[in-house]
Amino acid sequence: MKPTTSPVKARAHTNIALVKYWGKKNEQLIIPQNSSLSLTLDQFYTDTAVQFRDELAADQITFNGQLLTDDGQRKISRFLNVVRDLAGISMHASVDTVNHVPTAAGLASSASGFAALAGAASRAAGLALSSRDLSRLARRGSGSATRSIFGGFAAWNMGHDDNSSYGYPIEETVDWDIAVVAVVLNKTAKKISSRQGMRAAVATSPFYGAWVQTATRDFDTVRQAIADKDFETLGHVSEENAMRMHALNLSADPSFTYFNADTLHAITLIHELRDAGYPCYCTIDAGPNIKVLCREPAVTAVVTKLQAAFGNDAVLVAHPGPGLTFITD
Numbered sequence: 001m002k003p004t005t006s007p008v009k010a011r012a013h014t015n016i017a018l019v020k021y022w023g024k025k026n027e028q029l030i031i032p033q034n035s036s037l038s039l040t041l042d043q044f045y046t047d048t049a050v051q052f053r054d055e056l057a058a059d060q061i062t063f064n065g066q067l068l069t070d071d072g073q074r075k076i077s078r079f080l081n082v083v084r085d086l087a088g089i090s091m092h093a094s095v096d097t098v099n100h101v102p103t104a105a106g107l108a109s110s111a112s113g114f115a116a117l118a119g120a121a122s123r124a125a126g127l128a129l130s131s132r133d134l135s136r137l138a139r140r141g142s143g144s145a146t147r148s149i150f151g152g153f154a155a156w157n158m159g160h161d162d163n164s165s166y167g168y169p170i171e172e173t174v175d176w177d178i179a180v181v182a183v184v185l186n187k188t189a190k191k192i193s194s195r196q197g198m199r200a201a202v203a204t205s206p207f208y209g210a211w212v213q214t215a216t217r218d219f220d221t222v223r224q225a226i227a228d229k230d231f232e233t234l235g236h237v238s239e240e241n242a243m244r245m246h247a248l249n250l251s252a253d254p255s256f257t258y259f260n261a262d263t264l265h266a267i268t269l270i271h272e273l274r275d276a277g278y279p280c281y282c283t284i285d286a287g288p289n290i291k292v293l294c295r296e297p298a299v300t301a302v303v304t305k306l307q308a309a310f311g312n313d314a315v316l317v318a319h320p321g322p323g324l325t326f327i328t329d
């Protein structure tokens with residue numbers, strides 16, 4: 001197929017890892033140290049339109065209406081080179097990306113961004129990739145994007161090379177009442193990127209080997225809990241997995257953490273709710289914000305307690321969301 005003569009637009013949603021990816025075996029191809037498992041969310045997504053055009057002298061990339069320069073531009077151009085190589089073309093592209101993350105969310109993610117870009121750019125280049133191949137392509141932009149090709153519960157099989165490291169769906173349509181309450185505790189950009197943070201953990205944490213072992217076990221347990229609709233096991237193991245990921249960072253040399261004081265306060269509040277009989281569990285990514293896994297009947301109690309502590313605007317409720325879609329308008 002030939003490159004398209006009009007822009008191709010794709011939408012992908014962000015995902016929250018229940019069994020985390022925190023370390024690479026291969027930095028260039030983004031092959032992880034362990035398989036990971038996530039839930040794609042409905043509330044936070046990215047729309048990206050791409051067209052390859054003869055007349056462009058360079059890739060032209062806008063993000064939320066602003067022309068990107070420097071690092072942001074380079075990262076996307078490097079990704080577009082992978083697409084150009086696959087399609088056997090050399091044209092530059094115009095890329096127009098809009099992030100639909102509530103303005104105050106502080107949850108912007110490269111997962112939805114590179115999943116949407118993989119979909120739009122590959123199709124605009126004339127490629128018709130399978131979902132698995134789209135996930136492998138998204139992986140080249142950012143590891144977590146591998147899983148955002150799929151809706152609901154999805155996994156990333158770590159594999160050992162470009163072919164064997166791909167995403168796949170576990171339960172695309174989630175037919176039980178799971179909700180995720182996100183609490184925004186800090187909106188400013190993090191000082192240590194995920195890429196730097198996980199590199200430091202692999203290189204210096206004395207516990208890294210134990211992380212790989214336990215994450216591998218967690219993957220199987222959470223996968224079975226999803227099949228059994230066993231929310232307590234799913235939540236408990238996800239919370240433990242997140243805490244172990246953050247323990248890697250505390251045990252790195254030099255030690256670092258993404259937590260702030262509010263993060264610890266929020267964790268305490270979730271533990272209090274659990275002690276009061278509400279099944280809810282927290283998970284935390286490479287930033288101070290908390291995401292609380294719960295079932296629908298507990299949402300009101302979780303939201304009320306967190307709003308009282310951190311303000312109404314800091315709390316957002318999300319549900320399982322869809323995988324990559326193409327948009328025609």
Ligand code: 2P0
Pocket residue numbers: 016017019020021022030036110111141142143144145194195284285286
């Ligand atoms: C995850 N995170 O599994 C983990 C848990 C954050 C904490 O994947 O270097 O942006 O581009 O592959 O995917 C965030 O890291 O890192 C991430 P790169 P990415 O969702």
